[in-house]
Amino acid sequence: VDGSVLDREETYEDATSTAEFLLSRTDHRPTIGIICGSGLGGLANVLTDTDSFEFRDIPNFATSTVPGHASKLVFGSLQGKTVVVMQGRVHMYEGHTAKQVTFPVRVFKLLEVKILIVTNASGAINRTYKMGDLMVICDHINLVGLAGLNPLVGDNDSRFGPRFPPMSSAYDNDLRSIGLKLSEELGMKEFVREGVYSFQSGPMFETVGECRLLNVLGADVVGMSTVPEVVAARHCGIRVFGVSVVTNCCVMELDSDDQEPSHDEVLEMGEKRSADVQRLISKFVGKIID
Numbered sequence: 001v002d003g004s005v006l007d008r009e010e011t012y013e014d015a016t017s018t019a020e021f022l023l024s025r026t027d028h029r030p031t032i033g034i035i036c037g038s039g040l041g042g043l044a045n046v047l048t049d050t051d052s053f054e055f056r057d058i059p060n061f062a063t064s065t066v067p068g069h070a071s072k073l074v075f076g077s078l079q080g081k082t083v084v085v086m087q088g089r090v091h092m093y094e095g096h097t098a099k100q101v102t103f104p105v106r107v108f109k110l111l112e113v114k115i116l117i118v119t120n121a122s123g124a125i126n127r128t129y130k131m132g133d134l135m136v137i138c139d140h141i142n143l144v145g146l147a148g149l150n151p152l153v154g155d156n157d158s159r160f161g162p163r164f165p166p167m168s169s170a171y172d173n174d175l176r177s178i179g180l181k182l183s184e185e186l187g188m189k190e191f192v193r194e195g196v197y198s199f200q201s202g203p204m205f206e207t208v209g210e211c212r213l214l215n216v217l218g219a220d221v222v223g224m225s226t227v228p229e230v231v232a233a234r235h236c237g238i239r240v241f242g243v244s245v246v247t248n249c250c251v252m253e254l255d256s257d258d259q260e261p262s263h264d265e266v267l268e269m270g271e272k273r274s275a276d277v278q279r280l281i282s283k284f285v286g287k288i289i290d
């Protein structure tokens with residue numbers, strides 16, 4: 001990552017110039033933004049009539065260094081709606097600031113996106129969850145943000161949103177209901193849950209003690225992304241729907257024979273469930289009023 005990019009804070013003017021850059025190169029005017037998690041970027045391939053940009057060619061965008069994150073921004077049509085899809089995301093553990101990680105969301109706002117769909121891969125903390133489950137996110141625990149590393153720290157630009165935004169209904173109740181109903185209609189009831197996503201910075205996976213702590217705190221799954229994006233989206237009034245793919249079960253006992261997590265396993269399970277995520281998100285996009 002270019003140090004000069006790391007050292008400065010992205011401003012409203014930066015987001016405006018990035019939005020203008022994109023709007024002058026595509027005729028699409030998306031109202032729905034989608035961020036694809038590890039191994040889940042295939043969703044971008046089902047869009048039609050696409051205009052695609054590499055993150056590295058977009059002014060002020062950071063580029064992902066993580067396998068399974070293609071670093072492309074794809075505009076196109078999905079189920080009759082105009083959408084913009086991040087095929088891959090950037091994470092704070094890559095060395096990006098919270099503001100860089102969430103910069104695309106603020107650009108989405110200036111593109112007049114109204115609804116953000118976030119997807120990710122996560123590890124199960126809830127002992128009743130199984131590998132391959134999908135979890136509609138109903139809430140999050142922002143351990144990193146509570147400790148002061150979040151995109152809203154610093155000067156507040158009220159053109160984006162208020163100084164003190166509420167987060168008590170971060171994951172829109174109506175959108176969750178629609179998502180859960182559609183998952184039933186698609187015959188996914190057996191493996192679709194609703195639960196709480198906890199965010200730790202990574203890149204290391206959790207110790208047994210950390211997993212147990214998260215369990216006591218009420219987390220159902222844990223991951224290394226999504227929450228900064230959701231905080232930035234809610235700050236600027238974008239409604240959020242989130243789906244997590246449980247790619248592995250966290251190790252909850254010391255000296256157990258349980259499989260240790262690895263990114264290869266995460267990608268493998270993400271790709272296995274990718275078709276189901278695509279079906280659910282496509283149907284969801286077709287159904288929602290944006």
Ligand SMILES: O=P(O)(O)O[C@H]1O[C@H](CO)[C@@H](O)[C@H]1O
Nearest residue numbers: 037038120121224225263266
């Ligand atoms: O959250 P996404 O981007 O899906 O990726 C998840 O998978 C990676 C770990 O394997 C971490 O980046 C974690 O956050």
Ligand SMILES: Nc1nc2[nH]cnc2c(=O)[nH]1
Nearest residue numbers: 121122123222223224266
């Ligand atoms: N922190 C964390 N992130 C993940 N992403 C996918 N699986 C995991 C996990 O077990 N822990």
